[in-house]
Amino acid sequence: MASFPNRPVPNRAIQRTCVNCSLSELCVPVGLDPADMERLDQLVERQPPLESGAHLCRVGERFTTLFAVRSGCFKSYRMDSEGRERVLAFHLPGELIGLDAIYPGVYQSNVVALDMGGVCALPYSDLSRLASQIPRLQEQIFRLLSKDLSAYAWLAGDYSAEERVAGFLLDLSNRYRERGYSDRVFNLAMPRRDIANYLRLATETVSRVITRFERESLIHTERREVSLLDLDGLNERANHCLQALG
Amino acid sequence: MASFPNRPVPNRAIQRTCVNCSLSELCVPVGLDPADMERLDQLVERQPPLESGAHLCRVGERFTTLFAVRSGCFKSYRMDSEGRERVLAFHLPGELIGLDAIYPGVYQSNVVALDMGGVCALPYSDLSRLASQIPRLQEQIFRLLSKDLSAYAWLAGDYSAEERVAGFLLDLSNRYRERGYSDRVFNLAMPRRDIANYLRLATETVSRVITRFERESLIHTERREVSLLDLDGLNERANHCLQALG
DNA sequence: CGCTGTCTTGAGTACGATCAAGTACGGTGG
């Protein structure tokens, strides 16, 4: 009867409105007054939960909607010219998917549910129109786009395997805390292979680093469940490379 | 009396208005009608050219303005925890600087002129307000932000030294072509050290790859001047890793 | 029970970093 570290805190029932949604302080509606949130509500299409492995969108499809994660964890990835997968991002509740598709007008990545997860679909043209009527909404979209830029910046740095893995764990920890989950004990929704791919490491390397961290009592793992035992120590190992994401 | 490959085409005189500016098809004003461009013009502060080595902004300074490059080439960089420089981007005319500062509200990088270069300063709060009044301006800012996301995505990939250098040269080539310069012969505004740092390689590695490309007649270099002799060959070496930037 | 897929551990290898010279260019001053 193991506990479910990153489940219980928020209400998991499908939220009917942004006003009721526990994620409204992280997601698109940040800073909107109730009346404006109501207008935003009217364009949001709340979609039924997807099965693990189901795709939200694929590279090259015409971009029409942004997706806001309501629950679960999603993975963005592309295939390179040799058909190898490249994981670009993991998306947690409250985060927007598809921002990089605005410029070219077609989705730039495949997005797949890693566990059962639900999204809110935000038709982009409607959202864009509403944003030009509600300055604070426009501002929030600017901020969310800008935030993603910082996230990529750290992924693009040349860090050692240890720095990358430590940074990855701490980044997840921070994001879970923001969402009201435990920042010390959580389940990894993604297999080691996806973590490795995301960090541009071999699966074996990630495994070895995790083992090393465990031997040094920085973390404890049991399958997908991770406990961060020594946040300061991890931060040192990450070499303070996680800069952004205030 | 060598020619100046990437100088002559656009008018280098300081443009007084966006309407007259040869970069208006790349920069913020894309898609605006003359009346709206006039309104944008009024908030643009055209700054006198900076000397090579002069800084535009520094990490941690309060973010108030975006900068649009008018001429020259700028470099964004940060210092890591050990005081080593990390080059994040090179900015050519028509490109926006400071987008990643919107979210945190402070500049995320130091920006320095690599050669004599001028910028237009765009006070962010004014720009934001105007964008909420001009939907096409809002849309263009969304697109510029989104475009930067794609640019980071390729830098974050795990490519070999050859792929990175080839990709870098082809990326520059594409960006020069967009700006009306030659896409086959151009001057590198930045020293090898900065290129290497940007690509997360050692200076020596960049030098070796360039030498190799030269031996294989893919390119010809003479100091900072580069000629791309075989674009297809380079594309192959880049392994089609430059995906975005349509 | 064996099958499958995930994860871990081990041995050898390769790519790029580091260390170290050497070359070429540009500026300065005599």
Added chain:
DNA sequence: CCACCGTACTTGATCGTACTCAAGACAGCG
């Protein structure tokens, strides 16, 4: 004009981290 110096760049030799290949451990499931 040339000698000098500093910086940028190139080339060479060695080293180390992370990759590859390979095998074994462990859990879930038919």
